[in-house]
Amino acid sequence: MSIESKGKVAFIGLGVMGYPMAGYLQQKGYQVTVYNRTASKAAAWVKQYGGSHAATPAQAASDASLVFVCVGNDDDVRSVTYGDDGVLATMQPGSVLTDHTTASAELARELSKACSAKQVGFLDAPVSGGQAGAENGVLTVMLGGEPAAFDKAEAAIMSYARCAKLLGPAGSGQLAKMVNQICIAGVVQGLAEALNFAQNAGLDGAAVVEVISQGAASSWQMQNRSLTMLDGKYDFGFAVDWMRKDLGIALNEARKNGSHLPLTALVDQFYSEVQQMGGSRWDTSSLLARLKR
Structure with missing residues (x-):
């Protein structure tokens, strides 16, 4: 039995995140280009998945009520x-552009003004959950x-999300993602030090993790990464290059708003x-590897 169409949408950027996200939209009944x-x-x-593909972003966005972007950085979004x-160039008044790229809050405010000028x-809308999510x-x-x-856009976003929350005006999503990455950086470093300590102390790391x-x-991080860290396996997950990009964005924003991020730095x-x-390209849990040199 066919799924009733929920309208035309465009998805720009089919990396490890965008590829399955766009797939969920198609599976949920949207006509995706x-x-x-x-x-x-x-x-x-x-x-x-079906759907269609276009030769340019403009062609993909033509006649789409919703356009999603998930690329690498500020310049890629532009x-x-x-x-x-x-x-x-082709989005119509009343349509909505949703940028899932982890980028700067400054870019978000810039894009908001550009869209407003076209009544778009x-x-x-940066995301958390990684490739598995x-x-x-x-x-x-x-x-x-x-x-x-x-x-x-909420219903479409929920095609691939379990939680989507509007946190404020343009830029608020990116600022929240910075908070997310700041938290993760500290947790992963703490876990790396703890596992290294456990092994140096002669403990069975896996058994200790099972208890604590x-x-x-x-x-x-402990639930999903501790065992692979103990095994020295890092060839998967959220790449160190991407994390450094994200932390660089957070540190730059901190300089602007007067926040002190010594641990993050x-x-x-x-x-x-x-x-x-x-x-x-190792997973961010590879912080343990530098302690074992």
Whole structure:
């Protein structure tokens, strides 16, 4: 039995996050047109999920009521948003642009103004949950923007999310993602030091984790990464390069708003050491590796 169409949407960027996110939209009944810089990836997505792919972001966004972007950084977002080939060239008044890229709050405010000039709604909507969260459709989405835009996009976003909350005006989603990454950086470093201590003390690390994960020391990182850390396996997950990008955004914002982030700055330096070890694409849990050199 076919699913009744919920309307035309566009999804720009089919990386490890965007590929399954766009897939959930198609599966939930939206008519999805995708664009990816590497066209073969877009063709593979269409073969797997259906829908269609376009040669440019502008073509993908044509006639779409909702446009989603999930690319690498501020400049990547601008490259698919502005100009003759950018989504704003064809988006119609009343449509909504949702940017899932982890980018700067400054960019979010810039895009909000650009969209407003075209009577297009805008939401900055970075996500948390990693590749597994995207593949399982259980992402957490932190949003900034106007309530009217959120009301139009919320149902579609919930196709691949378990929580989506509007936190304030444009930029608020990106600021919340910075809070998220600051928290994660400290937790992963603490877990790395704890596991290293346990092993140096002659304890069975896995057995210790089994016990302490039932108490106040537990965390998502402990539940999902401790065993792979103990095994020295890091060839998966959220890459160190991406984390350093995110922490750089947070540290830059902290300089603007007067926040002091000494632990975050220190962990960022530790991640630079992991990069120098050849771990640029390792999971962020690889902080333990630098303690074992």
